[in-house]
Amino acid sequence: MTPAIEQIVRRKLSDEVFDRLERMITSGELKPGDEMPSERVLMERFGVGRPAIREAMQSLANKGLVNISHGERAKVLQLTAQSIFRQVDLTAKIMLSQSADSLEYLKSARIFFERGMAREAAQRARQNDIDDLRAIIARQRRSLGHAEDFIAADMQFHTRIAQISGNPIFAAVSEAMLAWLKEYHTEMLIWTGKEKFTLVEHEEIVERLAANDADGAEAAVLKHLERSRALYTK
Structure with a gap:
């Protein structure tokens, strides 16, 4: 019997960055009200370029996990039933x-x-x-x-x-x-x-x-x- 094919899907770098940033929030490493690390710090930590960091941060914002304001560091949001x-x-x-x-x-x-x-x-x-x-x-x-x-x-x-x-x-x-x-x-x-x-x-x-x-x-x-x-x- 031929084994089923399990295809390995190559993920975008920004998706990997998103997962890691999300874990930083859900694990409590970053708490509501905390500023997210700077783009440069995250680039060095994850070994990726600026576009992957920015795309991942925007995904976090779209899901209501962080707030991005022009000229300021993104901040972790307090999740509530209303915000969800x-x-x-x-x-x-x-x-x-x-x-x-x-x-x-x-x-x-x-x-x-x-x-x-x-x-x-x-x-x-x-x-x-x-x-x-x-x-x-x-x-x-x-x-x-x-x-x-x-x-x-x-x-x-x-x-x-x-x-x-x-x-x-x-x-x-x-x-x-x-x-x-x-x-x-x-x-x-x-x-x-x-x-x-x-x-x-x-x-x-x-x-x-x-x-x-x-x-x-x-x-x-x-x-x-x-x-x-x-x-x-x-």
């Missing part, structure tokens, strides 16, 4: 713009996610959380007639519910999904009068959260999102 999701923002928006199915999948995913967040929030909410949510509703009410401000408060309301969990990944997921949906969140509230429904439904959600009623909070969120999902149009 921001790396896929453009890709997600392009995907949504090209496929009606993808937009429907995102709507469904949001409903599934927010139902769970409502249950979690109902079990964990404290008075300061309820006060924050009511303050956001009050700000949203003052924004009637100003679409951008109203929508910003709407997004903040839902992200604040996710924050009650205490899990930063939940908050980042909420923020990311809402940002992607915002591309289609236009001409749907102010000009149709439906913003008043949104306010009433937000108030119902907060009442259920304040009562620590997980079933009621989930039902209120489901009612709210099922009505509003039709407003997101491609």
